[in-house]
Amino acid sequence: MIEIESVTKLYDGRPVVDDVSMVVAPHTISVIVGTSGSGKTTLLRMINRLVERDAGSIRIDGEDNRSIPGHELRRRIGYAIQGHGLFPHRTVFENIATVPKLLGWEAARIDAKARELLSLFQLDPEIFGPRYPHQLSGGEQQRVGVARALAAEPNILLMDEPFGALDPIIRAKAQDDLLTIQQHFSTTIILVTHDMEEAFRLADKIAVMDGGRLLQYGRPNELVRRPATPFVEALIGTAERPYRLLALATLEEAVEAGEAGGPAMPIRTSQKDALAELLWSRREALPVVAGDGSPAGRVTLEALLRRAGGTG
Numbered sequence: 645m646i647e648i649e650s651v652t653k654l655y656d657g658r659p660v661v662d663d664v665s666m667v668v669a670p671h672t673i674s675v676i677v678g679t680s681g682s683g684k685t686t687l688l689r690m691i692n693r694l695v696e697r698d699a700g701s702i703r704i705d706g707e708d709n710r711s712i713p714g715h716e717l718r719r720r721i722g723y724a725i726q727g728h729g730l731f732p733h734r735t736v737f738e739n740i741a742t743v744p745k746l747l748g749w750e751a752a753r754i755d756a757k758a759r760e761l762l763s764l765f766q767l768d769p770e771i772f773g774p775r776y777p778h779q780l781s782g783g784e785q786q787r788v789g790v791a792r793a794l795a796a797e798p799n800i801l802l803m804d805e806p807f808g809a810l811d812p813i814i815r816a817k818a819q820d821d822l823l824t825i826q827q828h829f830s831t832t833i834i835l836v837t838h839d840m841e842e843a844f845r846l847a848d849k850i851a852v853m854d855g856g857r858l859l860q861y862g863r864p865n866e867l868v869r870r871p872a873t874p875f876v877e878a879l880i881g882t883a884e885r886p887y888r889l890l891a892l893a894t895l896e897e898a899v900e901a902g903e904a905g906g907p908a909m910p911i912r913t914s915q916k917d918a919l920a921e922l923l924w925s926r927r928e929a930l931p932v933v934a935g936d937g938s939p940a941g942r943v944t945l946e947a948l949l950r951r952a953g954g955t956g
């Protein structure tokens with residue numbers, strides 16, 4: 645758990661993070677969004693003390709982060725940034741091994757960890773382990789950067805625009821990988837992004853910052869349904885609201901008894917994807933199947949339209 649309480653950071657007497665309080669529950673993903681210069685990176689870096697706060701407190705699992713020794717903070721908190729920050733003259737294996745080595749892990753344990761992480765990120769350890777960063781694509785470098793941040797098995801992972809430089813296809817893949825890995829290791833993640841799609845895709849909770857202040861911190865559908873200020877509403881994008889609501893829910897919540905013709909969709913499909921399919925195939929309803937392929941009912945265009953409007 646990360647407890648940020650009334651935290652302020654001043655530069656030249658001006659607050660760039662202004663009295664911010666938020667709690668990040670264990671094993672969840674919080675995403676910080678906001679305009680450029682709103683204090684997102686500064687807030688993130690105060691958690692692992694790359695930046696020192698001027699006021700307030702930050703507790704990591706109940707302990708003030710100032711009372712945790714530096715090496716312990718590095719072990720407990722992984723940090724991944726845009727542009728990956730890999731060491732160019734070290735191989736992928738050596739890059740991933742950096743913090744475990746500092747912590748004095750045995751070679752066999754480091755090797756096993758590096759292999760596990762590379763495999764999780766779908767990079768063959770035999771092929772990619774001995775390569776240097778310049779021998780990897782941008783997306784591969786980025787994945788190694790995140791693998792390196794996870795190498796010492798941190799409870800917490802701080803990520804600053806980790807996928808900012810990736811093309812949309814690779815980016816979506818990297819986001820999926822991150823969700824899988826987060827579930828695998830139960831990591832608590834705080835991620836900064838400019839991309840609202842990314843925020844909605846990954847976040848258990850979204851924090852919206854503007855001018856150093858935290859305007860709202862809530863579940864994605866709370867932000868859509870009840871934005872705290874016009875700024876939050878504008879940032880989410882008023883034209884996107886119906887699609888965001890549908891994207892946040894699966895057919896599990898919209899399925900009803902009955903039959904429908906045409907190809908079926910799995911119950912874990914997002915309501916947004918189901919609406920797209922209904923519109924594209926010009927159907928009024930489509931059959932829904934459970935995980936094992938057995939019939940689970942149907943979902944209707946009418947039900948999804950109701951949900952898109954915030955009711956139903």
Ligand SMILES: Nc1ncnc2c1ncn2[C@@H]1O[C@H](COP(=O)(O)OP(=O)(O)OP(=O)(O)O)[C@@H](O)[C@H]1O
Nearest residue numbers: 655656660678679680681682683684685686687838
């Ligand atoms: N070391 C520093 N000295 C002085 N001012 C700084 C320093 N670091 C950041 N700032 C200022 O603090 C404010 C917040 O910066 P920060 O990097 O936290 O914003 P951000 O929301 O992450 O921005 P972006 O989205 O553009 O990365 C900015 O106005 C920035 O110019």
